Amino acid sequence: MSAVSDRLPAFPWDKLEPYKKTAAAHPDGIVDLSVGTPVDPVPELIQKALVAAADSPGYPTVWGTPELRDAITGWAGRRLGARGVTHRHVLPVVGSKELVAWLPTQLGLGPGDKVAYPRLAYPTYEVGARLARADHEVYDDPTDLDPAGLKLLWLNSPSNPTGRVLGKEELTRIVAWAREHGVLVLSDECYLELGWEADPVSVLHPDVNGGSYDGIVAVHSLSKRSNLAGYRAAFLVGDPAVLGPLLEIRKHGGMMTSAPTQAAVVAALGDDTHVREQRERYAARRTVLRRALLSHGFRVEHSEASLYLWATRDESCWDTVAHLADRGILVAPGDFYGAAGAHFVRVALTATDERVAAAAARLGDGPR
Numbered sequence: 001m002s003a004v005s006d007r008l009p010a011f012p013w014d015k016l017e018p019y020k021k022t023a024a025a026h027p028d029g030i031v032d033l034s035v036g037t038p039v040d041p042v043p044e045l046i047q048k049a050l051v052a053a054a055d056s057p058g059y060p061t062v063w064g065t066p067e068l069r070d071a072i073t074g075w076a077g078r079r080l081g082a083r084g085v086t087h088r089h090v091l092p093v094v095g096s097k098e099l100v101a102w103l104p105t106q107l108g109l110g111p112g113d114k115v116a117y118p119r120l121a122y123p124t125y126e127v128g129a130r131l132a133r134a135d136h137e138v139y140d141d142p143t144d145l146d147p148a149g150l151k152l153l154w155l156n157s158p159s160n161p162t163g164r165v166l167g168k169e170e171l172t173r174i175v176a177w178a179r180e181h182g183v184l185v186l187s188d189e190c191y192l193e194l195g196w197e198a199d200p201v202s203v204l205h206p207d208v209n210g211g212s213y214d215g216i217v218a219v220h221s222l223s224k225r226s227n228l229a230g231y232r233a234a235f236l237v238g239d240p241a242v243l244g245p246l247l248e249i250r251k252h253g254g255m256m257t258s259a260p261t262q263a264a265v266v267a268a269l270g271d272d273t274h275v276r277e278q279r280e281r282y283a284a285r286r287t288v289l290r291r292a293l294l295s296h297g298f299r300v301e302h303s304e305a306s307l308y309l310w311a312t313r314d315e316s317c318w319d320t321v322a323h324l325a326d327r328g329i330l331v332a333p334g335d336f337y338g339a340a341g342a343h344f345v346r347v348a349l350t351a352t353d354e355r356v357a358a359a360a361a362r363l364g365d366g367p368r
Helices: 012-024 044-052 066-080 096-106 124-131 168-180 240-253 259-269 273-295 317-325 353-363
Strands: 090-093 114-118 135-139 150-156 184-188 216-221 234-238 299-301 308-312 345-348
Touching (some): 090 240, 096 150, 096 184, 096 216, 124 135, 273 299, 273 353, 317 345
Parallel strands (some): 114 150, 150 184
Antiparallel strands (some): 308 345
């Protein structure tokens, strides 16, 4: 029997290590724009909620506290325009990456079943299919896929890595097609609150789903919007016929969010002020980096939302990575996200104001 690891591709980030060493040797230090990990403080009200719940000696529940489920349903209505969301429509998860990686397995998919995801996409969609021994397929337009055997369709809007946003009409068309063919739609919306030149819409909006959650589930995370990547806090909202069995499976697997983290999520979802403040930080950094990249001869495509700039100099992404590493700037090569990204790099907005200013200064002497 082959090891589970044999089913998986090589971990892509290991290939960046030589370039990271080059960038770290810059006299003014590295500017790491390769990974979208938050660097700003966890908002104080969230920290206080975590501390207040620190005395939690008992096991938490997989479904979460009633207060957590209330917070999720309230937020989905207030922020996403979802209607009629009850506790049966929600499920907390231990960070969204865990969910993406193990969902096909938990859905019972296997050989002969297909999982589809965008041609340029977060690598863990493929990993999840491989872990389940399911087939996987990429798409430009999901409605062009052969629906035979297609069991799970991943959408990602706003996109990681491109920042592209699927409009309301496009989402409506895709959801209708998936329902016609009995395909489950999982919409990864973790960057939905970070729209810059577009206003992202959720598949949970009644204009998209016709007021029904049949066959659709949305994935949301607090990692980016609330700086809670270290807390591992995310949740699902959607079809109870999907979430009910998932809850039972996850109970057996002990896949529970810690009690203090659940309390912190309640605080985070109940406060919009810190989200606006964080958006302003990212918007300012985006402006600085975008201007610097353009002045240096880059072209930026899509990037109307999310925490990244999808940029190209019309050369191999690895040549661009090396060029920037020589200037002490580390970015992610586009081919980490699929062959279609071979001439792009992904530039994260998740660095301090000081490091973003340093990157802009290093790019400021024009194209090379």
